[in-house]
Amino acid sequence: MDLIAQKELPESEGADDHELCRAMGHILDRIGDKWTIMAVGALSDGPMRFNAMMRKIGGVSHRMLTLTLRGLEREGLLTRTAYPTIPPKVEYELTDLGRSLIAPLTLLADWAFENRPAMEQARLAYDKEHGGPAK
Amino acid sequence: MDLIAQKELPESEGADDHELCRAMGHILDRIGDKWTIMAVGALSDGPMRFNAMMRKIGGVSHRMLTLTLRGLEREGLLTRTAYPTIPPKVEYELTDLGRSLIAPLTLLADWAFENRPAMEQARLAYDKEHGGPAK
DNA sequence: CGGGATCCTCCAAGATACTG
């Protein structure tokens, strides 16, 4: 996509545009999904235990949180530390890589916060003009 | 989530945290999905026709592009202009609101671009340490 | 050319229950 057009290697004639596009798509599929963002947000001010995250995020199933965290661990965005006590205690913490995501994500969150009214109003206008919410 | 914690209204005791969380989730569900980002990216340097977008994005089905564009129009991120010629010609263009999304999205894209190697390496390490890619 | 409708598939994700 063009958002990264300026990053094309000079010698590659843009033929790899698709490559970059698809790579972006892949990464955005990962970091762009709801629970990932929630999880990174939850961990943004320090390590946290599994159930604490579940409560903090709210509305996420046990299973989905587990899968999301596995994925993030795999991508190197967070670390998982299990203390073999009874009962078990597992702490999750962002890595440097994960923390570096906070800044761009915060900007996006800011955008969302600031433009929520505009979007809602636009939606109302659209729904009024056309028949009903969707169709 | 905490990414927007600093934006809590002073008088609301954080009870609306869930509200904000869910609102964020909703918006991120919209603007965070793959095709939306692709579409905004495609339109980031000027208006474009439907089929041109399809070619530029690549890998998107006719139907999904239509639905995505409808959604974006509804949220006020772009405008749709149909010229009743034969054959028909329809142009899509970002609104000011839509254009204001480019900046934060570019930052995210930059992050993705810069950290792609790190993520791939982390994934390889993870897969080597544990058995196989997923399980 | 662009959009809608229809059909069909398939997988993401919730619920539940068991283990260490």
Place this chain on the structure above:
DNA sequence: CAGTATCTTGGAGGATCCCG
């Protein structure tokens, strides 16, 4: 408390065909 396994289903999304 944390994780895994199994089952089930809703709906996202592709393919296809027809219309203006």
